Amino acid sequence: MKNTTRILAVLLCMAIVGMTSAYVLAEEKAPAAPIVLKGAPMGGVKFEHSKHSAVKCDTCHHASKAEKPLASAHQKCTDCHTKAVAAPMKTKVQAAFHNPTGQAGVCIDCHKKEAAAGKAAPTKCAQCHQKANG
Numbered sequence: 590m591k592n593t594t595r596i597l598a599v600l601l602c603m604a605i606v607g608m609t610s611a612y613v614l615a616e617e618k619a620p621a622a623p624i625v626l627k628g629a630p631m632g633g634v635k636f637e638h639s640k641h642s643a644v645k646c647d648t649c650h651h652a653s654k655a656e657k658p659l660a661s662a663h664q665k666c667t668d669c670h671t672k673a674v675a676a677p678m679k680t681k682v683q684a685a686f687h688n689p690t691g692q693a694g695v696c697i698d699c700h701k702k703e704a705a706a707g708k709a710a711p712t713k714c715a716q717c718h719q720k721a722n723g
Contacts, residue, residue, distance in 0.1 A: 624665075625722050628672060628682065631714055633722030649695060 627633040649666075653659040656677035657669050670682040687694030691714050703710035711717050 631718035
């Protein structure tokens, strides 16, 4: 009887740890639904994390800086990078994704590389920026 109680207690603890771990891991995953990056004159960009699963998260989501620490684990880019640069930030939202001409930057550099490798990656402005997206 004593061993049975211990075994049940251990199993219960394992179940609780397992459920807690699953919850924490689920919280660390990228959002399943597409997000829309709004505010660009050409239109918003619908971004689907599921289509970018081969890209390491820290390619786009950099570590927070001491002058502007993260407020949450999955903070929006626009929480820090705004349309006009506001101290202590040095990079406005558009520059966080690509340069003013859309010829270089985090998004476009990767898209060009993927397209050169024969993969379907948008490289023209209107392929990402669409008025329908806001």
